[in-house]
Amino acid sequence: MASISANSLHFLTALLYISIPVIFTATVVDDLNNLQPPPDFKSTITNNCRRNPSLRYCNSTPSDLHQIFKSTIVASHLCNISGNPNCVESFPKIDLHAQPKIAPLYLSFTFFWKYCPLTILSIDLSNNSLTGDFPTDVFYCSQIQALDLSHNDLSGDLPIQNFSLLENLTFLNLSYNDFTECRISDTHFFERFNSSSFIRSGLVPNHKEFRIKAVLLLVGLPVLVLVMVVFWGWLCFLQIRNERKFRPSMLKVATDGFSARNLMMKNGRASAYRGVLRDGSEVRVEIYLDAMSRENRRRFVEQCKILVQLQHKNIVPVLGWCGGRRLRAVVTEWIDGENIETLLSSCNPPWKQRVQVILGIAAGICYLHQEWPQVGYNLKTRNIMLSADGEPLITRFKLLDDHHSSTKKTYEFGMFMLEIVTNRRGSKELDQKSVDIVEWVKSNYPDNVENVIDKRMKKTVEIVSEAAEVLEFGLTCIDASNSHQPSWDRICDLLSDISSTAIPSASPDHWTSRVQRGGGRKHVHHRGVQ
Template identity: 25%
Template sequence: MTNLSILDAVPSTNCIYLVLGEIHCTHLLLPSPMAPPPFSLLLPLFVFLFLQSCRLSTSALPSLAKSASLSVENPADVLVSPSGAFSAGFFLVGNNAYGFAVWFSQPPCSGTDCTPVWMANRQAPVNGRRSTFSLLDSGNLVLTDAGHAGGEVWSSGTSSPSAAQLRLNDTGNLVLADDSGVVLWQSFDSPTDTLLPQQPLTRNTFLISARSRYNCSTGFYKLYFDNDNVLRLVFDGPSISSVYWPFPWAQSSQLGRFLYNSSRIAVLDPLGRFQSSDNYSFSTSDYGIAAIQRRMTLDFDGNLRVYSRELGSTSWTVTWEAISGIPCFIHGVCGNNSLCSYDPAKGRRCSCVPGYVPKVLGDWSAGCVPNFTFSDGCVADEIRFVKLLYIDFYGYDYNTIYNTTLEKCRQTCLSLCNCRGFQYSGSLSDSGSTTFNCFPKIELLNGHNLPSFTGEFFIKVPKNKTFTEDQLVKRTQYTCSPATEVILDRTYAKKGKNGAVSFMLWFACVVGGIEIVVVFLVWFFLIRNQQDVTSVHQSYLLAATGFKRFTYDELKKATRNFSQEIGRGAGGIVYKALLADDRVAAVKVLSNATTGEADFLAEASTIGRVNHMNLIEMWGYCAEGKHRLLVYEFMEHGSLAQNLSSPELHWKRRFDIAVGTAKGLAYLHEECLEWVLHCDVKPQNILLDSDYQPKVADFGLSKLMDRGKVTNSDFSRIRGTRGYMAPEWVSNLSITSKVDVYSYGIVMLEMVTGISPTTSVHSLESGGDAKQIRLIPWARSKMMEPGRTGSRLQEMVDPVLKRDYDLKKMEILIEVALKCVEEDKDARPTMSQVVEMLLRHENND
């Protein structure tokens, strides 16, 4: 609180000295040293004392105590570190918009010339009038905004019964500590886009870039420790997410990264040496110079850089960067269906691939869209492929085909309706010979022009589309204008004052307030009984569910307004979320949940009680108005469908997935309190955790059945996904747990062969003409060929495994899968029998 005191009253000079802090002094002359002053003269004094006691801020404070505040309207209201190296206060981020930030203040700077290193309210700038940053009597730091409906836009969430002070250290750390020195909160624990020397990056902290050069709000790039304990950079865009540093095509062990250390900590020291627990380290180009300012910043362009400057200098120099010379390797630079090219003189440029145009002019992150249409993406007579030179698109391959011909690669992409094009490139095999591989692309992302790239890319376009040679080859000569930067603008109305109008306004407010109170009292007594009944009913339902009930606003905030989609299906869309307790979650927004709240909670209660290591765990739900959402644990490696073509999914992991999935389904069918049928077993509903262990998802959304019934007439609608559905769904037979067994068998065949039952598949065996095949008959015919166990399996097994598998176990897995897909449901085993067959053979080894 402001230190306001009356130091002295000196009758001989008729003065009262009022000292405010150390710099303000006011003299009030009194008419007589002996007579009491008249009220007319005391009134201004009392008003002055009252106003000054209400002012809770001072200038250039070394600390902030309880009940004190900093005001946005006083530019001198700042906290300053002991040496003056850092300052903390309101920082201009737009038109009449401010963030509460820490910045470098040596050498002295002002406005946007300063370099911020931390900000409390990146996403919610505050008004330039009447906004304050306060340390409350409770020990909570609060940032309030006069233009915000709720007032509070940020808080530290702390409390302290004893005295507490907020100080800014010379390291740039803003620390709230109690009177015994215990740290209650510190800015080093919640970095924004910058890491300062001696500030640790841990498993619970990360850097997130700014949105653009002039927009401090949260961007799309993130530095964090992944679940394998490796420090990574990831592009976390509105619709996709992909790691780009270390380069994802290289094994972490090959790069010297150490996976087997769970400490997860990285620090930049004051001399310019960076060290991480994953064995990654580097030294800046000016390493060893102590008297210098440094910062590590994840810039809005996705590159991680260390900046340095000499004391007294106003300009920063880049002394290290994560990606040097190849900035187009940073993902998300140019969006879908576009290419990034780099010129050292002009920097990065974006352009659309031939046949495509920008989706949003001036915003390359939105990508490009085709300026043509197909009547059907699978009509061969309408399609041709155009070759692009020196072009590479990373990721989003559909079932990579190794050691194949260009024609077979073209036919594969032609048969896939959603194939945008394909890459055909050679690689050296272990024997020294060159083999050519096919990479059909379902999305054209992370495209860049690379003159050293020797492969070829073929894009799918209509036959009547023509292009010039410039469009197809000279990709380094783009002159696309850079995206326009718009300064963040948040304007608040600044109204003038009028006494008469103010009085009428206050009078109207008082009358309106009285009316509202009367109406409220009437409403309260009319519906009080109804509220009591509803409250009791909801308490009963919450007790039954046993997990958290989220509000829609909580989940909307946790998912960043449902911006990062990670999956979708017939049941709804799944979004990635960060809950208030820092747990990463998956939030499913149900699209066809039309049941009432009580019925929905009853169904959610049953799902929430299911607990098995191979079933996804549900953490909570939301049933608010028309909204129906479920909150699950987040699986780091996504779905089995996303990993089928990944070399990380080696043979042992695939066999473990087969066993784990069977165990999860067996638990649903035979061990739950209620008999649960999944009804939609497919690779998209088998999720993989950090160790690639499977967890079955979406198991409670189709139907919950009573254990005592083997059929249920309520299954009047066909459920499941084409290609994975059992024959019972279309033949009007009774629905039992054997429908899940059939779907499981299809999934296992797909995982082993790499052939999807949902698309047109062609036989590409050497020496034969391409022809359409059906997965189950084809697999049965292969297994029935006598005396060719080894060779027939080689023809069946997904080439991505490169013949690196256990021959006996592979044959057993295929045989079990074929038993599961018998037409007669009574001939199929139960899921517990499947588990027994797989484990029996494994134990016999």
């Protein structure tokens, strides 16, 4: 780049005086790198300041001369780029609207803004995707009347106090930026300009958007909470359901590979193991060995889903099931106690305890009859366990038993009562005509009741009388002929009535009178069983 001639220098000093830069042919960056101030530049600056002391460079030091010279170069380029009609005579505006490639460059020239020409009245830096904080260098141009920084991405706090430097500013546009919302104490600043100056600037809340957000908050929050509650409830349901459904591998681990030392029972159709789950709880795992069709597996699972819902103090809690093709099992709590068969054969329980066992099992059966009539169960004395607090528990269920009718249930309960009184086991089913224990009791009742009462039990007059009542009630439940067998609705009403008063404190006709009212067979006291 050729050096500046004397005439050019004189022209340049004139421009400095009226704050209009000269036009150069090279780019602003090239001119800044290649051009140097002429030798008499200092004297020119001094003369200009003598004529007009208000020029911004008048209080500068000799070391600032190079910066002042560079500002004239930038002013020359910027005046032409901004579309001013005659940069030799006037430089009224900086217009970098929608020029995102060069706007940041000119904003970076702090030395230009420091010596901003006094003729500039308007600055337009809109629509340039500018980022970061507000460009505070524009405050050097304190004489401006219009400033447009709209449609950028400026953020952070707006230096509101600095706007007091721009006394002539009448037009301001900061819309469509992302500034930090101003404090209430800054309301005077907003009163100075039109509200259109701050549309979606972030400086003031958008009342329309606020109303929309308020509505969304008031409506959406309860809906969101409801959805979350339903969602978490569903997750809990799935978790509970999954916890109740055991995989074969889980049961194998719990029983130590179905080891022989954990085998508690085995017959032709099922086997039972003692196991320990991962959480340390002990369980009884009853495995069904017989082959099962796909339809029966489905029914098996449906019945197990019912078993896990049973809640009664006389029914063992069912924890879950396994319904695989190769392994089907029901998992219940482990009852660490003795069964009724063992209790009768080895401990000779007193009469009062025997009655409590009968009433407890009857209460469990009534619960099943009223709430879950489709559930079958096994009332053999070896399958009735005593809990830690002495409550008798039904521990085994009959799955896929379509023949477990109400009549059969009543029959099994009658047999259970006879076994409790006599300490003998029935070995035949209802459809067999010769049932040993039943025939034996009938042959001794009512004249020789003492012969069938457990021989080890103390036989007071009161106990013998009450045992006779229990035996008659048992025979009534067993007798399915001639509609003598009472319905379970009647039995439950009866047992509900007498459960509040223990049998040992009842009158001799305590059971018999209620059976008669309940629609069972007639009282046959001292006259034989028909």
